[in-house]
Amino acid sequence: MKEQFQAYIHQLQDTICKKLEAIDGKAVFQEDLWDRPEGGGGRTRVIENGNVFEKGGVNISAVHGKLPEVMQQNFGVSHSDFFACGLSLVLHPINPFAPTVHANWRYFEMYDDSGNIVTQWFGGGQDLTPYYLFDADAIHFHQVCKDACDRHNDGFYKTFKKRCDAYFYNAHRNEGRGIGGLFFDYLKETETLTMQDRFDFVAEIGDSFLDSYVPILERRKNQEYSEENKNWQEIRRGRYVEFNLVHDKGTLFGLKTNGRIESILMSLPPKVQWHYNHVPDEGSEEERLVKVLQNPKEWLK
DSSP states (O other): OHHHHHHHHHHHHHHHHHHHHHHHSSOOOEEEEEEOTTSEEEEEEEEESOSSEEEEEEEEEEEEEEOOHHHHHHHTOSOOEEEEEEEEEEEEESSTTSOEEEEEEEEEEEEOTTSOEEEEEEEEEEEEEOSSOOHHHHHHHHHHHHHHHHTTOTTHHHHHHHHHHHHSEETTTTEESSSEEEEEEEEOOOSSOOHHHHHHHHHHHHHHHHHHHHHHHHHHTTOOOOHHHHHHHHHHHHHHHHHHHHTOHHHHHHHHTTOOHHHHGGGSOSOOOOOTTOOOOTTSHHHHHHHHHHSOOOOOO
16 A cells, blocks of 8 residues: 555656646756665655746655654554655645645554554645635635535545644634635544545545546736735745644654654744734624634635
């Protein structure tokens, strides 16, 4: 399974990067191959200062070795030999009317002292973080997510959408990081689902990513905006940074397993503002966004 998933994420990285370069029309991804001293490595690709993307990254990694005790406790496991691979991406467009998007698809194994697999699972998802809320964009993103889920199980979307709303939540702000999407973790073999079934589902979600995001980006990338719009985008990016540094489990896993710091923090936007006690104007589009983030919305009827 790990060879199959590694081959898939290599292909997916190539497909996504090629499409994003075509959309930007100026910037190209810079590739950085790296090795992890404890075992494994990765292929980081970053795009910056383009026509469309202010900063973005599409990274793959495959690492293995001994799992630190703190991470054993976090996962609730007693074995320490592990393998993990995945693709993680974050895109920060220049235009404040174009949303930031994040996606991650990953696979994990743990072994006993004889090298036998004792547990394995898939995780991942994709979520949208707009700075200005367009209902049509939110509906489109969620509809593509639901369609991909429904091809495997008509209950997956409802379950994984709810988990996404709960996970990408800045509890210290009492608001969501964005308008959600899908989040799933610990997808293991069951009586009715094999690991191949799980792989097929995760690949379905990964393959749907460009369909979920590119039409939104195409609609918003050239929309006229003001300096005030850009300031609001950078203020909201601050909330994005707060989540990644305070709550995100992927960031924690990378830091605790001696991951490559440049790749781990690639997700952070290049320009961010923090204003003391900033409150948007009453009745503004900015206030409308905040109100929706405080109460997760069902975008699909």
